[in-house]
Amino acid sequence: MVIQDLKVLICDDSMFARKKMSMTISALGISEVFEAADGEEAVAKYKENKPDVVFMDIIMPRITGIEALKQIIEFDPDAKVVMASSVGTQGHLKEALRAGAADFLQKPISDEDTKAILENAAKGVL
C-alpha cells in the first residue's frame, strides 16, 4: 500500500492537537483523515470507517484512550492503534501494550514521528 492510500483516525480531546496532526498527515498526501474528540467517539468512528492507523490520546473525557483501545481491539484484533499521549509513564506504557497498542508516542509529537509511523503502516510493519 502507498502512504497516500492510508485511512487515518486521530483521537484527541485537544482540538489543537487534532488539527496539528491532521495538517501533518494531509501534507503527506493522505486524504482520508477522521477525527474523534473522546474515547467513545473514537470507537464509533473506528467501526464506521475502519481506518488503517489510529492515533489515540490517553487522557480524554468520557472513556480514556486505553479503554477505547480495548474496545477497538475487541472489535478488530488486527487494529493498528498508536497511543499518542502526554503521559508515557511505565505504567501507561505497559497497560497500553498489554491492551494491544501497536506503538507509543510521547507528546509533543514531531512531524517525523508521525511520518515514520505512517510509513511503517503503509509497508505493513506497524
Place this chain on the structure above:
Amino acid sequence: MFAQFFGGYLLNKKLVTSDDLTQAFEDKKHTRMRLGVLAINAGLMTADQVEHVNITQQSVDKRFGDLAVELGYVTEEQVDKLLSQQPTEYLLLGQTLVNNGVLTNAQFEQAINDYKSDNELTDSDLEGSKNESLSKLVTEFYHLEEAVNARMLTDYVTMMFKNIIRFIDGDFTPLEAMVVREFDAENLIEQRITGTYDAVTCITADKDVYFEFAKRFAGETFSDITGFENETVGEFLNVVNGLFAVNQSNEGGAELSMTPQKVITGSKITFEKPAYCIPVVFSFGEVDFIVSAE
C-alpha cells in the same frame, strides 16, 4: 534558565525594572560579549580595572585585551581563554544591561558575585544546564525548601521552566511566588495530577496575554479557531504535566496520571492545600503558573 533567574534576581534586588529586562531580552539577541564583562564574571578583573582600561582606550588605539595585559591586570593566556569561551545566556543578559546603561560595570560585578554566592553556584554550574544546579536555583528563588512536598514542587517548577523555554520562549522574567489558597481567574486552565501523589496545576492570564501565550505555543496557523486559546494553553499544560509524569516515573518510580484539563472562566478557584502561584513576565505580559501539591 540561569539568565531568566538572574533577571528575576536583579528585579528582586531592585537593580533593574521589568521594562529594563523586557528590553534587554529583546536586545540580547544582537549583543556581543565584551572582554570586560567576561573578565569580571571570571573574577580576573574588578569593575574598576575594567573602567580603567575603557578610559585608557579613549586615548590609546589598542584592543581591550592588549591593554589589560599591558596594564598587568590579566595574562595573555587568560585573555585567550576568556575569548575562547562560549558566552552564556546570563552573561549576555548582563552585558546587554551594561550596554543599555541600566547597570554599571561595578553594579554588574556586585550583582553577579552576590547571585553566585547567594545561590551557592559555581561558574561551571552556570555554564551548563545541570538538573541539580537548576533545582538548587529554583528551590532558593521560590523558598521551596519550606514547603511540604518540596522535592516534588522543585521538580515540577524546574520542568515547567525548561518547557517554557522549549515551547514558548526564553524572553521572560520569573517573579517571586505567592502562596495562595484561592485565586480569582478571568481565564484559567486546570489539570490535576493523580497517582503516587496528587497535585493541582493551573495556568492563568488576562485574555490578551493568554491569547499571545497560546500563539507562541501553536503558531499563527490555528489562531482563528473558536476556543483556540483555551485549547492551546490546555495542551501546553498537558504536555508539561505529561513530561513531568514520565520524568517522575523514570527517575523516582512514581506512577502518575492526569485528569482531562478544565477551563475555568470568571470565577474563583480554591485549593485544599497552599498553592504556589508563580508569576512569569513575558514581553507580551504576565502569565501565572499555579501548583498545589495535595
